[in-house]
Amino acid sequence: MNAPAKDFSASPQAIAQHLAEQFAQTAAQRDKQGGNPKYERDLIRQSGLLSLSIPQIYGGQGADWSTIFDTIRIIARADSSLAHVYGFHHLLIATVQLFAQPEQYADWFKQTAEQHFFWGNTLNPRDHRTQVQQISAQEFIFHGDKSFCSGSIDSDLLLCSGFNEAGKLLIGVIPTQREGVSFLGDWDNMGQRQTDSGTSHFEQVKVYQHELLLNPGPLSTPYSSLRPLIAQLIFVHLFLGVAEGAFDLAKQTVKDQKAWSTALVKDAVDDPFTQKHFAEFYVRLESVRLLAEKAVQTLQTAWQVGENLTSEQRGEVSIAIATAKIAATEASLYITQNIFQVMGARSTTAKLNIDRFWRNVRTQTLHDPIDYKYQEVGEWILTGKVPTPSFYA
Template structure:
């Protein structure tokens, strides 16, 4: 049954949060079972398609809703509170739309934006710059062939478009292309079976002599070629921050409900109810402090990023560095906060909360899996280099 009534379909930007909350409530009902089974959340992804949220970040002139990044990331956070796998594929969809905007020519992203809004396309990932097993071979006719394997292809299954990368066999240059997921020669595998983020379909892909036309390649201005183009990895990091914050908030809500309704007071506590135990209250006080601190750091980083996005080609290297620093700071805090709360939540719920059927460990498993995406120590190194030497983080696909 379609859970989105006509009243909850997205007709304008002001409806976005209500629509997302409606979807998140539906996702929460099946999150435990879907975490157990893994695989593709096809039904839930189709609900997102039907909702209109896939056009959220697309400008109105191309059929979208002209959302600010605050709006998009707020939806990511709402989804992550219920199911961070769906938050992941939704967020990466908008990251890929940003990728074609930042790396591609105007005529390219205008066309892809229109088609995405019109057809409710989902964009998936086959861009992994550290995985250089896919080779781009130039052909005499002026096009390229991509051949090789890709890992961590989040959301590629059940997508209409892919952002894919390959390395030129002659020059070592990185090529990035936007191509239909169903193009001949592409095989997407259901081989993602990790402890967390179990429905992100972050498995592998094989490219066998996939034809890549010049119109598919994002060459103008190209990847990380200008301060504006180098905002792409910073948006990816902002997405992770909001996913981690959403997971921590979801875990906090689950723990709060369990403590109030299920947990038993420890016999030495001299209180009748678990929610009156002074040590339990101390934990919740620390949780709240961490969450409130992270929320403020997150808002600061989003504001910095949006200002940089609005500057577009006028963005300077120094301004880009300021954004990178604010996002690195929030990323470290988000990593620490999410891992701590999703672990210590059991200390305020008690031993019975570890019952396997509850799968309350899914919050920790999800952030543990995703926080390993890039080592947080290197974010601390970047922050330290600023604090000691006044040097901004260098632009890369991870900073």
């Protein structure tokens, strides 16, 4: 497998497709192995796609959200673990833009664009085990563990978080190699096996005042509260991409198969039952595509409004994304489970490892309960109330 040539004249979607084709060659095997996909992460670094969401003023490409989500979705068709950590990289860059000011993040963005830095995540607001102690006006100590730290291993910059004695969440950006930071490598779940989503440990890690995101801070304004909605929309495109990848594999497989022995036709593609299954898959996929497109458009509009975004405008984005999230969750689980119905018993062999599509979406769709997305949309329908901003809505 050769490294992709740097062709910045190619569209980001074309570059992502080139990466996806390479990732697909080893995806089944790497899924079994688990662990850190260092080689593949370096291919993403070399591709130039890590600067996609960085504004041009800092040396990035300043792409719109539609382009960014397209690349996540394309990579997810081949490898949802790599799409996950790649998508989170762009989420973390957006987090800094939303929670801080240009004079603080300018150097981080310039470094990322120039040196192809990969960002890692240790922001888990539900895990309170990392505590923060202020030891001077300019210095803080982070100590403790943090779970579900996707993309943390092999990252260059780390978004870290902890709670101070008053219970306030503090978020900072530090070099991953800072003294006291370590990773347990204990991610052993049934899906998303190469996301390095295990435990990070902070052993008296020093974080400086200028590294903390305090202005305007986490979820402090309607605009800064777009952060969780971007995360949810990453999941939408992750699930959609996995479902499309499973659909494409099933379609290619069936084209080479004979129909069932008692069918009235010779080839599987002419079997009306097989045709019905594929029609169901297609309708579900097309529904998610349209809902995702609408959600991206609402996010892009809100992003361009910026600091003047109102709570009502933010609420419109949240409903559009929650609707797409429901559809993407249901469609991806349905398709990745039912492709076996059209491919037959041979598709269940361990060598093919096709169940990885279902395992990956089943694992990632549990990030936050889909029941609460139904509740949010239902409450809005009946009362007009939009979801209250949180790290999950």
